[in-house]
Amino acid sequence: MKAITKQLQEIEDILNTNEEYVEEFWIYKLELNGNKITVNIFDGEIFQESIVVEIIEIGKIAICNTIKNYIYQDKINPRQKFVNETRNFNTRKIESMANWSKKDNCERVNRINTELIERSKKTKEIKSQLSFYRSYVSDFYKILSVEG
Numbered sequence: 001m002k003a004i005t006k007q008l009q010e011i012e013d014i015l016n017t018n019e020e021y022v023e024e025f026w027i028y029k030l031e032l033n034g035n036k037i038t039v040n041i042f043d044g045e046i047f048q049e050s051i052v053v054e055i056i057e058i059g060k061i062a063i064c065n066t067i068k069n070y071i072y073q074d075k076i077n078p079r080q081k082f083v084n085e086t087r088n089f090n091t092r093k094i095e096s097m098a099n100w101s102k103k104d105n106c107e108r109v110n111r112i113n114t115e116l117i118e119r120s121k122k123t124k125e126i127k128s129q130l131s132f133y134r135s136y137v138s139d140f141y142k143i144l145s146v147e148g
Contacts, residue, residue, distance in 0.1 A: 005032050007060050014143050026139060039067060041136065049132075051075075064143040071140075075133045079126045086123045090116060 008030040015028040027042040039051040053070045056062065093112050100108040 001032065004055070004058060004063075007058070007063060008032060008037065011060055011064060011143055014146055015139050026136065028139070037063065037067070049136075051136075061144060064140045068137050068140045068144075071133055071137050076130060076137070079130050079133070082126055083123055083130070086119060089119055093119075 012028055012030045015026075018025040026048065027044070029040040029042070031038045031040070033052075035055050037053050037055060039053070040047065041049045041051070051067065051070065053066050056066050093116050097109050097112045097116075100112065
């Protein structure tokens with residue numbers, strides 16, 4: 001356990017070392033809780049996110065890969081799928097709106113228009129979240145480049 005705690009501290013030190021020219025960066029706190037690692041991410045002193053992963057392998061590279069893979073699988077991929085599906089959603093809704101417009105059903109057209117607006121807002125929000133998660137992954141790639 002001491003070896004893992006030491007490795008987590010080394011990872012944390014590398015993650016929290018930022019170049020002078022970098023204006024925006026995250027502060028990471030890594031904690032060992034049994035066989036799980038908790039990664040607390042802060043924007044300055046403001047808590048941003050907590051990620052908990054199970055330890056699969058021991059070693060800095062293995063731990064970083066586990067965290068990185070978790071972020072991809074549980075955070076990035078589902079959100080990216082939603083963003084990718086938005087184009088098809090919009091196409092279907094616009095076709096439907098055109099059909100209901102031909103039938104002079106303004107109520108249905110307005111409802112579809114509202115759905116499109118809501119989807120657009122949700123997509124914009126998710127793209128913003130993706131940006132955060134990708135920056136976390138980028139920071140963990142920094143460990144891999146230093147240690148690899």
